[in-house]
Amino acid sequence: MVCLGLCVRIGSNCLIDILCQRPDSAFMSKPDYLPSGFIHTLQDYVAERALPAAALQEEMSQCLESPSVPAQKFCELLAAVWEQEPVSALGVRLGLAAKPGYFGVVGYMVSYCGTLGQALARYHRYQRLLQHGLVSRAELKEGALRMRWTQSVANTPLASEFSLAVFVSLCQALIGRAITPLRAGLPFPKPQDVGMYQALLGCPVDFDCSAIELTIPAHLLALPISGKDPYLLRLLEQQAQALLNQLPQMDDAEAGASFHRVQEQILESMKNGDVSAVAVAAALGCSVRTFYRQLRSAGYSYRGLLAHTRHTLARQYLADPALAQTDVALLLGYSEQSSFIRAFRSWTGMTPGEYRSHLERKAGSAVR
Structure with a gap:
């Protein structure tokens, strides 16, 4: 699950607002949770591919009855789908099908922002409502925004692929158009079919990285969000802030x-x-x-x-x-x-x- 901490200002060519969200060391060995809405991508894939996985579908439906799912459980569900159909870059395929609503109240909130840059800033501010076990960093330099993040629990290759693709899908859904990243990186060894990753993400992909990485053109941050609604944004942000204060x-x-x-x-x-x-x-x-x-x-x-x-x-x-x-x-x-x-x-x-x-x-x- 991607919960990337990010706060950027457009128009600067230097290193800016590098923000790290570091969970305490005690948490690293504790359970973490993700919005259960992401399970919809797995369910839809199993149904569309007509995979013989009735028991798995039932298990996923039960997980969807709760707003959150343990990160470890989500990794197990990803692995179960791969066992049904072990195709290359499965996590990327699944992640690209995600929708903003799967992020819960934070997903709806960023959907009502004015620009992609504003949405990503709010994403950072309220990311604790999504996931705790996260370390993230963002750097805006020389016309590109480079983002890096690691996940303490959801850190399997499939989960890392999914996390990268989910973030790309969110950005695309917000601005209502496809985006072409400049580069992507994944923290596991180079697979045989690198071409599939590059074809799906539309950019060169590095492997054996120390973190999940994504670089996009900085000008995308100024693009408007089609669903902009200041009133709904204010209402949802009030709710999110109130909940954040209570954590x-x-x-x-x-x-x-x-x-x-x-x-x-x-x-x-x-x-x-x-x-x-x-x-x-x-x-x-x-x-x-x-x-x-x-x-x-x-x-x-x-x-x-x-x-x-x-x-x-x-x-x-x-x-x-x-x-x-x-x-x-x-x-x-x-x-x-x-x-x-x-x-x-x-x-x-x-x-x-x-x-x-x-x-x-x-x-x-x-x-x-």
């Missing part, structure tokens, strides 16, 4: 990953209005008893986590005058506005309407 700074990365998966599933469950512990636990594939026990071991209660998530997002949403109170209630998974009003009063001591009036008075005072 626990834990030494125990496994506990942190569990927190992240629960929070992701709460967001998913808000869409259909059922954020009960039973529904969330079932979506995560565990019993309610196990679900509660895992949360307790990480120092959380489900009721507290749900309330904190709703409270944080409610304040973000109510600060947006374009959203009606009924819309805010629905976004937070409340079937009735009255339930939202009672909950908000218990959090803040005022109703949503009173809170908005408070924000308006505060803004008016600042203007004066």
